Amino acid sequence: MSVAITSFVIFAASQIGTPGPANMALLATGARFGFRAALPFVAGVALGKQLVIWPVGFGLMELSARAPWVFEMLKYASAAYIIWLAWKVANLRLGQERSTDGVPGFAAGLIVHPLNPKAWAMIVGGFTAFVGPNTSSFTATLTIASVLLACQVILHPMWTLAGDRIASTVAGTAAEPYLMWTLAALTVASVVFVLFGGGT
Numbered sequence: 001m002s003v004a005i006t007s008f009v010i011f012a013a014s015q016i017g018t019p020g021p022a023n024m025a026l027l028a029t030g031a032r033f034g035f036r037a038a039l040p041f042v043a044g045v046a047l048g049k050q051l052v053i054w055p056v057g058f059g060l061m062e063l064s065a066r067a068p069w070v071f072e073m074l075k076y077a078s079a080a081y082i083i084w085l086a087w088k089v090a091n092l093r094l095g096q097e098r099s100t101d102g103v104p105g106f107a108a109g110l111i112v113h114p115l116n117p118k119a120w121a122m123i124v125g126g127f128t129a130f131v132g133p134n135t136s137s138f139t140a141t142l143t144i145a146s147v148l149l150a151c152q153v154i155l156h157p158m159w160t161l162a163g164d165r166i167a168s169t170v171a172g173t174a175a176e177p178y179l180m181w182t183l184a185a186l187t188v189a190s191v192v193f194v195l196f197g198g199g200t
Helices: 005-017 021-033 035-048 050-066 068-090 106-110 117-130 137-170 176-196
Strands: none
Touching (some): 005 117, 005 137, 021 117, 021 176, 035 106, 035 137, 117 137
């Protein structure tokens, strides 16, 4: 087998299903705007990872070896952007009535994973750890892209729905600001862990 599919499925599900910047964004979006209104954003997040997978599969790894400083700068710029988003989440209030005004759409979802250091680490790890020697770039990339997308289609809506259900319980209560600050703190913690803790 050119790609260790079973092992990679387990790896991918464990990474996509656990807290990270993208899942915290999905959780917060579901909490703020509701599950149905957030679905275009969810679709964008799922497909946005493909914007990373295919360039990596077709040679970005070689560029990384030649100019590692570019990727180091990208990593910290991405982290700064996600922390800024976390600040915005911390100051959101759900209110008694949800509105779809300002709900992030498909295009906003597309840029989440290209700016997500966990996504980059996961994808690079997939190619380096689960692809056998002499595997064609197309076969490896198609396999990894398909497995990750399948996991996202199942797990990303679950995070969004969880945010929706949590919000329906705490919206307009004294616990609301604590929920939003907790979501923001988890987002920042996930970025810090990826940057400095060796996580993927």
